[in-house]
Structures are given as C-alpha cells and as structure tokens.
Amino acid sequence: MKKSKLLTALLLSGLASAAMAQSSVTLYGIIDLSLSRENNSSGVATRMESGVLNGSRFGFKGSEDLGGGLSARFQLEGGINADDGSSAQGGRLFGRTAWVGLEGGFGQVRLGRQYTPIYLSLLTVDPFGGALKGDMASRNWFNNGGARIDNTVAYYSPTVSGFSGSALYGFGEVPGSTSASRTVGLSAGYNKGPAVVALAYNRRDNSASTDNERAALLGGSYDFGVVRVHAAYDDVRGSNSLALVPVHITDQMLGVSAPVGPGRFMASYLRKKDKVNADTDAHQWAIGYVYDLSKRTALYASYANATNQKNSRINTRYNVNFTDNGGTPGTSDRVYDIGIRHSF
Template sequence: MKKSLIALAVLGALASAASAQTSTTIYGLVDAGIVNERGGPAGTVTKLTSGVQNGSRLGFKGNEDLGGGLSAKFLLEAGFNVDTGTSGQGGTLFGRQAYVGLGGNWGNLLFGRQYTPLHTALDQVDPFGTGLAGNIENLIPGGTGPTGVRMNNTLKYTTPEWSGFAGELAYGFGEVAGNNRANRQWGAAVGYVNGPAVVKLVHHRTENATGTDDARNSMIGGKWDFGVAAAHIAFQRDQGFGTVDNRDYMVGVSAPVGPGKVLASYIRRDDRSALNADAHQWALGYTHAVSKRTNFYTSYARITNKNGAAFTVGNATEAGTGDKAFNVGVRHLF
C-alpha cells in the first residue's frame, strides 16, 4: 500500500513538473468598423468591415521546455471576418500565421507560414501600424509575390537581442520541380530597439514563377519617441518585376492625447520608370483606449494618383476601392 502511494505521489509530481514546463495560450482580436470609400470607378460605397485597424483573429501558441536551454514552440493563427463569420486570407485555415520550431539562447528557428521581415519592419515604423485608412502599405509594399506580406514554406531564423540589436533571416522555398529559383523568396533585417529609438534596415527579394526575373525591396526606417510625440520616417527602393522602379518616402507623427493617440502621415511614391506614375497619400487618425483591451478608432486618408497610377486607400485587411476613405470602429483583444 505504501509503495502504491509513493508511486502515485511520484507520478503526480512528474505530471506537475511536465505541466509547469509546458504552456499553451489561446488569444485573439476582434475588430469591426464602418468604412466609407470614395473615388472608385463604381462610385461611393459604405460598408461594415472586419479588421480595419488590425485583422480579426483567433490564435494558439505554445512553448515546451526541452531542457538544456532548448524549447519547442508553435503558433497557429486563423483570420476571420467578424462582419460575415467567414474565414479570412481566402479561406485558409491558419492563414495569418502557422509555424513550429525551436528556440534557445542562440535565437529561434521557425518553420511554416510567416510574415516577411519587411512587413514586420514597416509595422514597427508606421504611425498607423499597417492598419486603418493611413496604412503605409497602401503605397509602400511589405512584400511581393502570391502571398504578399506573408511567406509560405518559410524557414526563419531570429537572433537573440544584444544591447538592443537583433536580426532575422527568412527563406521561402519556391517548391517548383527542376527550378529552385522559381517562386523563391528571401528576406533579411537588422534592427535596433532601445528606449525611445527604433531603427530598421531590411531587404526582401522575390523570384517570379519561372525564376527569370525578381522583385527587390530595400527599406530603412525608424521611430523616435520624444515623450510628447513620436517622429516616424521610412525610405524604400522598390524594384519590381520588369521595369518597375520606385522610391517611396514616409514621414509621420504619433502623439498621446489623454487616453488616446493622434496619428498622421504623408507618403510619396516616386515612379522612376517611363510611366512616371507617381502617387502621394495624406492620412489622419485617432485611437481612444477605453480599457487595456478595448479601443475606438477613426481615420481618414486620401491618395492623389498621377499619370495612370491607380492606388487605393485600404486598411489592415482590404485594399480599398477608391482614392479616399474614412473609417470608424472598435477593436477588442482577448
């Protein structure tokens, strides 16, 4: 009897230890707003939209301590449209992110569908956080290819932080038989984040479907928080497929006002090709926190297109239909 009790006690202790070494978190975000778009070829449209400031999502992430400073980790994040109840990202189950990997004091090595280092950097330096009507990616791309700001079939390494410095390297397999270049992507970033300062230097490259041409994006950007306000700046050279060649500029500001924050930015896209299809965007927004998890938001942006350029004012999840857009809504995190 005593042996049985001892055995049960040992098993219970082992189970508790295993539980303590493993953690799984369920999290999410629900965002819905009213969007009014003007200037599109089909005319003005007013709609209820999901994911205006940030894409609505349900996620699962976990970490298991394997001992010796090594851990296993995973993340599965599904996007959804709260206005219709449908799946986001074209119906892909875990279309926002899906990866598994290993981590330690040497960094993280992750396998799966992940954000491009370029999109992550733009999200950090954009006053609008790549959302709302002022989204920087209305004019400055955060990635190219079929998956846009995300890369499929990706092996990504992120370094540990050293005195504010960190880097990441991502390689997306093209998976075309007999042609390793076709549809291949890779990106690299190095950054400095310390106190009020954020500086990012990034390069992204995508091969076309035959591996005979590539699109390249190189960006340097930063943010400096002065307390009363923060200054934001970014410059990107966008060399797309064929003769596409652009210089993209962004300057912005974000300033706390009571429980909220005022956001503003100006973006210019300078087309250096023979078309000279330039564009620029002005944007103004405001977010108002009513708790640690819930905020209201509103924003307005306008794009001026020249010489046949056809850029539209979108938000975190939609490309938009016109050259002007206004939105107001609510976001809740859980």
C-alpha cells in the same frame, strides 16, 4: 531519516521532471469592425469593414519547456472577415500564420507560413503600426514582396543591447529548380530607449527563375517625449513576379505619433514614385486616433486622402485598388471610418 531524505529527493526530482515537461496552450482572438464612408470617382459608398485597426482573427499558441533553456513553440492563426463571417487570406484555415519551432539562448528557429522580415521591420517604424487607413504596409504602399510567405524556415536572433536580426528562406518547391519562386529575407534592427532603426531586404524570384524582384527598406523613429517622429524609405526594382514586367518604385513616409488622453494619435504622409511608367506617382496623407476603453477594448477613427497622377489608381482602403471597385485612374480617393476592436 535516510529513508525520509530519499523520499524527499525522489519527490523533488519527480516535481522537477513534471515542471520540465509542462506545456501551455492559449486560445486568443480579435474582433474588429468599423463603419466606413468612401468617396471617389465611382461615387460615395458606405460599408462595414473588418480588421481596420487589427485584423480580425482567432488563434492558438503554445510552448513546452524541454529543459536546459530550450523550449518548443508553435502558433496557428486564422483570419476572419467579421462583417460576413467568412475566412480571410483566401479562405485558408490558418492563413495569417502557421509555424512550429525551437527557442533557446541562440534565438528562435521556426518552420511554416510566416511574416517576412521586411514586413515586420515596416511595422516597427510605421506611426500607424500597420493599422487604420494610414497603414504604410498595405498592398498600395511599401509593397515589398508580400507580408507572409509559405514553406519558410526563419531565424530570429536574441536582442543584445537593443540590436536584433532575422533571416528567412522560402522554398519555391518548383521541380528541377532551387531558385524558382523562392523568397529570401533579411533584417537588422535597433530598439532601445527613444530610438528605433530598421534595415531590411527582400528578394522574390519568379516561377521561371529568370528574374526577381528586390526590395530594400530603411526606416526609423525617435521619441522626443511629447511626440515620436517616424520616417522610412524603400526601393523596389527588378521584375514583378506576377506580371513579369520591369519594376522600379520608391516609397517615402514621414509621420508622427503621440499619446493623447487615454489613447494615441498618429498622422503620416506617404509618397510613391514609379521610375518606369510615366504619370503613375501618388501620395496620401492620413490621420487616426485610438481610444483605449480597457486593455482589451478600443474605439478608433481614421481619415485618409489619396491623390493619383493620371495613370495611377491607388485606393485608400487597405489591400484594395481602384480596379477592385471601379475607380478611375488619375482621380482622388477619400475615406473615413469609425470602429471598435475587442480582443480576448
């Protein structure tokens, strides 16, 4: 009997140790393609675009249970231009994100290439969720120091009664200076019941450590049942870290989203005001609809119309300015698209 109990104890102990050491790795991805038609001063262009609803990508993510409530986690994710098969993010293999870290009751600590807190905060209040042509988190609107930063260490707090926060530090890696090219980001948020509130800050120092660009964001949304109302405001000032010229820009957003049939409808109005350069303001309104065919496949359509003052050249296409496709400052830009997204 004693031997039997001993063998049972040893077996259970072995199983527990094996379970503790268990790890998992998941391969996942998204293929997103649309047909779009754009009309501006350059004429009318019909094109195929990748990643309009969700960026086309492939990735690996996993975790290992280290015991005592502690686990190791990682994620490697590369962007794909599905229209031609090339790599996105400048050809990086894992340009979307690449990090490794630890998670426990204290929250998460991650090291690598990561999203900035201010960008993640934008996604929580954007009625388009950072997607379609109404995206407020693109290069053209609410441009708060970039979406991703290299060489970072970040902390994500656990959520307590709806409250959470994060902090990020990006090493500039410039010899002889700890501040040159560095990035500092902070965020605090509340997400519980019908209310979402986001507050975030981002500071990016230039390569000479002589000036910086600072951005502050306040946004939120409230679900009234039949419709959710969204609003956001940011203030960006200092010196552009690339051109080293004075910057003071504000962006405003007012939008709505609502479940309609098997999908969701969204609309927004965006306004940009440049307080340094004359006649460079712009505004845009956009609508979109996503129709879920299943949990993994969706059809979508969106339309956006951007209007510029005479010295402004904002384009409705994600991450593209008029200068990239020959558009003339001071003119309007209109685009609509229809597409399909499949995830695996």
